[in-house]
Amino acid sequence: MVAIEAAGLSKRYRDRLAVDDLSFTAEPGEVLGLLGPNGAGKTTTIRLLTTLLRPSAGTFSVAGVPASEPGRLRQRIGVLPESAGYPGQQTGREYLLYHARLFGLPRTEARRIAEDLLDQVGLAERAGSRIATYSRGMRQRLGIARALVNDPAVVFLDEPTLGLDPAGQRQMLALVGEIALRRRATVVLSTHALAEVESACSTVLILDRGRALAAGTIADVTRSVGAHRLSEAFLALTEAGRP
Amino acid sequence: MNRWVVVARQEIRDLWLGGRGPTLVFAFSVLLSAMTYLSATNRGLNFLEQREAVNLTLQVAIAVGVLATMVVAADAISGERERHTLEALLLTPVPRRDIALGKLVSTLTLWAACVVVSMPYLWVLGRSTAVLGQAVVLIALVGTLVAVGLTGVALLVSALSDSNKTSLAVSLFVLLALFAPTQLPGMPKSWVGDLLVRVNPLASGMHYLSALMLNRHTWRQDLSYLLSPALTVLLTTTVFVIAAPRLIRLTRATS
Secondary structure, three states, X not given: OOOEEEEEEEEEEOOEEEEEEEEEEEOOOOEEEEEOOOOOOHHHHHHHHOOOOOXXXXXXXXXXEEOOOHHHHHHOEEEEOOOOOOOOOOEHHHHHHHHHHHOOOOHHHHHHXXXXXXXXXXXXXXXXXXXXXXXXXXXXXXXXXXXXXXXXXXXXXEOOOOOOOHHHHHHHHHHHHHHHHHHOOEEEEEEOOHHHHHHHOOEEEEEEOOEEEEEEEHHHHHHHOOXXXXXXXXXXXXXXXXX | OOHHHHHHHHHHHHXXXXXXXXXXXXXXXXHHHHHHHHHHHOOOHHHOOHHHHXXXXXXXXXXXXXXXXXXXXXXXXXXXXXXXXXXXXXXXXXXXXXXXXXXXXXXXXXXXXXXXXXXXXXXXXXXXXXXXXXXXXXXXXXXHHHHHHHHHHHHHHHHHOOOHHHHHHHHHHHHHHHHHHHHOOOHHHOHHHXXXXXXOHHHHXXXXXXXXXXXXXXXXXXXXXXXXXXXXXXXXXXXXXXXXXXXXXXOOOOO
């Protein structure tokens, strides 16, 4: 069973096509890098696949659940949205406990999972502190922990390293690797940073102006345009159609 | 456990432990204290018959209690959009209807607190008359009916607004527009005036209170005036039951 299957997915906002006839698949345990310049349609693609937006055309399934069952689909996925907000007055522990309860876990089980996840993302010592006192990196790690409370089969991370210092970025990418390795979850990592994709992802999907320009392993994509590095391939693909 | 209960519990914690609830209730009690003090001691106001003093305090308690509740409801969805916390909630499998219900229930705890806080003031003004029991029942039933309906309206406005400022401004304008006719003397004397009162859930609720408290009508005599607040509750509930998935979304726009 494929983890993600999208066929002819499109999203139109009045006269603007944000995602245009997108088709791709991702296998279980795969770390898929979603690459593209600003406005390429990365966030819209993630919002479509996580049922926050309704597609204008096309179909998809995630973790074997079709788009027609959004409640069941959301039960199987974890998402770290781009520029996610956090309730500053809650503690990290309360926040995770609340989200675990929203996924239907009993109180004791939710508490155990919250403690485990706080430990895994290195926030155990600050679990009882208000989120308002967390740094950006700590909030991002809390966001990842929240995305894992339901033990998802597919995890979507939208720009998880945005605004983090180099140490924070390294820590975040290590977490991404652990999610795929230990949990055998499929990870969709949306980012601008090509170095992140090269270090963390097994496959890549390059988008520009809503269209898929290339998909496959990093070696395949690089080779397909006669480049030596992913960055060269990315520039060759995304700047080809520009004036 | 029903998931709306999980949402409601967390929202109640945020409202009361976050400080917004206690602040609003404190402001409410300060206002009611001033009202009661003036009713009991001011030379102009203390010529009011005891029934009139209780009725006045009751009407102010309902109007201000509903105002406080609407302020919280107006923030419930648009505020989360603005703070970027709604997305995480929408990514859970909790049905949108349950999110709306949880938020409505938590907001109404503020109304419940306002009712409780009103009790000592009503007691001070009406303790030696039979009107006290009537006032308590009226605020608990008629006041709650009006509060649920208008809180639903504010929640609806919040769901339809991208900006928290817009949501708050529209909700307060709605309340003001509904409250203004209650201050006009002799509104229901002509058929047009009576119609305007009857279609206004706040004015008709207030009219029903006055009819019982001041004109000593029976409970049944003016019951038809409660149709408008009851219909407001029914209408907002129906809108949320039917359209919650389309209303509670990441953006107000057609995305």
